[in-house]
Structure formats: C-alpha cells, structure tokens
Amino acid sequence: GENVEQHPSTLSVQEGDSAVIKCTYSDSASNYFPWYKQELGKGPQLIIDIRSNVGEKKDQRIAVTLNKTAKHFSLHITETQPEDSAVYFCAAVGISGNTGKLIFGQGTTLQVKP
C-alpha cells in the first residue's frame, strides 16, 4: 500500500550546523512532495514542496531534493537556528490524480542546541 518512511526520528545539531531529513515513498505515481514543520500546540506549517518534474528546490536556508528513480526525497536545512527546533514531516500525494490525500512520514524531531 501507500507508505512514506522518514528518517531519522530524532536529530540533534549545534546551532549553525546543517540538518538533513530523508524520506522514501512507495507509490511510484506520487508526484507532489511537501514538507511541514509543526511546533508545539500548532498545526503543521508548509515550509517547502517539490514536484516530480524538478530535482531540487531551494528557499533561503531550506532545500529539498528529489530522486524519482530511487523514490527518495530529502530536506536540507543549513545554518540551523534554535527556532528551527520542531517536528518535521515529509509527505507525498498518495495516489495519482486529482485528490488532496497526503501520506505522511512518521516525523523527525529536530533539536537545535544554542
């Protein structure tokens, strides 16, 4: 069935270091891959996304890469700051076609130490 695996489950880095979170999806028809950041007591916030016709996308300190052949996609955060500490979720559109069903990874708790 549809599945998204996310690693690592927890990640601790020093302020200023880079952080990388990796996801693997099972549905080869998936073609949209958003990333969400969730802070305590809040709903998930869309931070960046990538579509299957693009291999990499960057927005300031955040970048996402996609390898469709391997069905892998990754989130890269450079120059991490304490306010980057949160739970990050990757997701994939579960089935091809015109629906909004997102299949989420299990989440990564990122801790940035000052």
Place this chain on the structure above:
Amino acid sequence: KAGVTQTPRYLIKTRGQQVTLSCSPISGHRSVSWYQQTPGQGLQFLFEYFSETQRNKGNFPGRFSGRQFSNSRSEMNVSTLELGDSALYLCASSLGGGNTEAFFGQGTRLTVV
C-alpha cells in the same frame, strides 16, 4: 488573508457520545481534508471533500463522517466515541487540485474520557 480556522480548539467528551468539529478553509479554497494525529499512528488521512462531495476516504470506521457546505466550510462527526479516538484532529484546505499546496489549521484537541 485569514488562514484555516478550526473550532473548537479543545473538547472533552465521554465514551459513547458523539462530537462535531468544524473547519473553515482559506477563502477561495474548495478542498478540505481531515487528518487524525496521534503519538502512536502519526498523521493519518480521514477524508477529503471537494465541492460538497467526498472525493477520497481513508481507512477509518464508519463512525467517522464528514460533510462540506456550499461555502466550502466542512464538518466532521465522530459517533459513539471510544477512548482511542482521543487525538488532534486537523483540517487542511487547498485550491482543489491534487498537487496544490495544503494549509493546515491549528487543530481540535479531542479527549475522550
């Protein structure tokens, strides 16, 4: 531009009762999806509504239902509540296409006692 609004923010219900949660999407968005978030199962898709029609449904029992109104506002209902229904219920709105950005509300924290 207002974001996605969910009401209420917190609810405490007793086993066996039913509950209705509300979601107002971003203006102009026609798709509303609902998700259940628990520590053990993570974020799981419940269902999606588009133009008042259920377009997709997750693997939840029939006690979970929803609807969407002509103004795109959506409600979800859980009947005969069980302790395991305690969770954060999130709704997300999007323009409607499958590959368009989805924006989440703050969620409704439901506790079943």
